[in-house]
Amino acid sequence: MDKMKAVLFPGQGVEWRRSMQSHLSNKIVEKTLVEAEQVTKIPLKKYILDAKVDHDLPKLSTMIVQPAILACSVGLFRAFLKRTGSSALFVGHSLGEYSALVASRALSFPSALKLVMARAKAMDEACRLTQEKTSMLALTLFNRPTYATKFQDDIIKAKEPFSFIDIANNNSSRQTVLSGKYEELAILAASIQSKTVNLGRVRVNWLDVAGAFHSRYMSPALQQLEEALLKTEFLTRDTCFRSSSGELRLPIVSNVTADLYPIEASKIREILLLQCVKPVLFWQSLSRLKSEYGITRCYPCGPGSTMQSLAKQNEMHIEEV
Template sequence: MDKMKAVLFPGQGVEWRRSMQSYLSNKTVENTLIEAEEVGGFPLRSYILDAKPDYELPKLGTMIVQPAILACSVGLFRAFLQRNGSSCLFAGHSLGEYSALVASRVLSFPTALKLVTTRAKAMDEACQITKEKTSMLALTLFNRPAYPTKFQDDVIKAKEPFSFIDIANINSSRQIVLSGKFEELVTLANSIQSNTANLGRVRVNWLDVAGAFHSRYMFPALQQLKDALSKTEFHTRDVTIQSSNGKSQLPIVSNVTADLYPTDASKIREILLLQCVKPVLFWQSMSRLKNEYGITHCYPCGPGSTMQSLAKQNELHSEDL
């Protein structure tokens, strides 16, 4: 019997228009994108075809980008991995968790598209009503820290003087994303190297997002998403597995808990709601896959190369689709 592997789905920050061009000739991918266009009412294939290699692409809003990345990820899964899905565990980075729910058959694709569109709208509106400018900042340590939580501990200490910065993602032992008030993030970015001098060089990258996702600034988005989740049907009966602790759980690792999803629909709704305001515990999730389920190999499934990079940072071997 083949060793179990993980399928990893990307979140919002990936480059999807150019990276999907070579897959449009695949009939399964194309049909998935057509299905997304019919549900969402936006010209997804045109956005991909019109993405010229040497020109700056016009910026698309959160309400287009989130369902588009979901559709691209599901299309690639259907085309290349669906036949192996029963022997895999799934994980997604933020938005990618919805792709994981579709791949595991817990959510239907049309339902996920509608839910993600609502999620994107709610998050975008939360950004618009925020009075101060907000953003997200990725901090990446070039060297591996002396012990796993060292970089995380130093970043937490560095942000202590700031009242409006939250940890948004813990991607690996050497990459953390912060979310919050822009002015405070700028000050922290200018001082982070001195706060982590004993660890080596830190790269600072601003994320191209509408605002402070996975932070307190997303609380205004919760009611709209809660209403949509309350009407959502989750299919859990035939997709459960026995977890390492002997419980029946879903084969998807949650960003919020870094544990497999429970089978209870009300708890699934609660986790997906909390995901907007809680940090993405991706490093802890990958540690769970490795340490409890013996996973060493993964399939990054989606546009762009972000998941390949995060898999490498978390010492997982990536396999091509």
């Protein structure tokens, strides 16, 4: 067990176009992107090649970004696997969980692309259906580590007066992301910055997103996503992993439960559906890897540097992919 590693896959918020330029010369990555283009009809390589360093990039829609990041992550993982080939447990951040399903061979790459396209469309439409302005707010603590142990509890107390704010991500003991009604988030942000609400030394960042992901505001996406999930085949027979309790599970830690995925297709669908409206328990997921499986080394696998940053916040030793 001590020889196992964790492979981490990023979610939607990462920068992928510029960060992937240096990987296009890798034949495995290039072949994966071509395969994805054939399924999605999205010119992924063109989007990457057009991303010049000295130009501002136009914002792309969720329906392009989600399958693009999935394809980039799978391509980089395939290249990584060819070099290493050793066993791993997988953790994906939100969208990254679909990359993890492909990496574990529980979901075929073409099926994952189609499913993620349906997910992106459902989430995009949910954002459009929301009557009020919504957004997401990241809170990052700069205080000493001893203070971080109570940071999460302090955030829960700070949001209690607000009726339309949900916790979207528990990224680490020092970083939480909130989703909800923009008006309430703005009041909370101002209170934190003015020290009316004292959370310690906290950086407040608004996320550049279309809506309040991983919150109640994504509920309109559930029916459409469920229909897509019911059409998707999950291949779990040859991907089982014996958990610390002796149960057969998939080698993927779920965002929803911070536990290994069950092997039953119906339960996999249920978790992926809940993921849209439940918080990403990333901090808890990495904590489980360390406490139950003794895994402290991780390989961030995907575009951008978000996973490297979160791994560092969670005191994981980062290995180069």
